[in-house]
Amino acid sequence: xxxxxxxxxxxxxxxxxxxxxxxxxxxxxxxxxxxxxxxxxxxxxxxxxxxxxxxxxxxxxxxxxxxxxxxxxxxxxxxxxxxxxxxxxxxxxxxxxxxxxxxxxxxxxxxxxxxxxxxxxxxxxxxxxxxxxxxxxxxxxxxxxxxxxxxxxxxxxxxxxxxxxxxxxxxxxxxxxxxxxxxxxxxxxxxxxxxxxxxxxxxxxxxxxxxxxxxxxxxxxxxxxxxxxxxxxxxxxxxxxxxx
Numbered sequence: 325x326x327x328x329x330x331x332x333x334x335x336x337x338x339x340x341x342x343x344x345x346x347x348x349x350x351x352x353x354x355x356x357x358x359x360x361x362x363x364x365x366x367x368x369x370x371x372x373x374x375x376x377x378x379x380x381x382x383x384x385x386x387x388x389x390x391x392x393x394x395x396x397x398x399x400x401x402x403x404x405x406x407x408x409x410x411x412x413x414x415x416x417x418x419x420x421x422x423x424x425x426x427x428x429x430x431x432x433x434x435x436x437x438x439x440x441x442x443x444x445x446x447x448x449x450x451x452x453x454x455x456x457x458x459x460x461x462x463x464x465x466x467x468x469x470x471x472x473x474x475x476x477x478x479x480x481x482x483x484x485x486x487x488x489x490x491x492x493x494x495x496x497x498x499x500x501x502x503x504x505x506x507x508x509x510x511x512x513x514x515x516x517x518x519x520x521x522x523x524x525x526x527x528x529x530x531x532x533x534x535x536x537x538x539x540x541x542x543x544x545x546x547x548x549x550x551x552x553x554x555x556x557x558x559x560x561x562x563x564x565x566x567x568x
Contacts, residue, residue, distance in 0.1 A: 343356075401550050417539055460484065465480070466565050535551065
């Protein structure tokens with residue numbers, strides 16, 4: 325059985341709860357995407373029957389147009405245009421780097437100071453290196469008396485991260501480069517800590533959440549701040565971590 329906030333899969337049959345709409349105006353709609361849900365169909369996920377694009381279209385009874393993506397295991401703010409021009413206008417603002425995206429993550433180890441990681445990443449399709457920058461800062465830290473691998477205790481940091489560029493798996497790959505692996509990341513993370521969270525804290529999910537999105541509405545000029553409440557697996561595990 326695979327369970328995630330907003331999405332339950334049992335014996336390959338999916339039951340989808342109504343998507344949580346956290347913002348809507350005449351041009352845009354944003355949802356709090358649950359982990360485990362793809363934004364749209366891809367060739368590497370043919371087995372999944374439901375996608376955020378399709379579900380939101382059916383829920384609203386109209387076409388919606390994707391502006392950006394979140395990885396399948398990432399939860400949080402996901403915005404769509406309600407018409408093609410809206411999606412294009414916001415994508416342009418994102419390319420101009422005037423849209424502020426903030427993520428929260430739980431990572432291995434203690435991050436002691438804020439910084440900007442400027443580390444190029446290879447594009448999967450072409451192998452070409454692309455510039456990639458991520459701003460990050462520690463919010464809180466914890467140490468737990470739990471043995472993992474060869475250590476008698478474990479340390480974790482709650483971090484805020486802002487991708488200053490938009491590369492595939494950028495935050496996951498950048499924190500892996502720093503060796504502050506995001507907990508629950510099966511592809512770029514650290515298996516011993518992932519196993520501990522799964523077995524000891526009943527949390528097999530990736531702890532990366534798109535917390536907020538801020539931009540100037542390109543048609544009305546209104547300042548827009550969108551915040552996504554934390555999903556159930558975050559709310560369950562945070563009391564055990566006792567961040568300070």
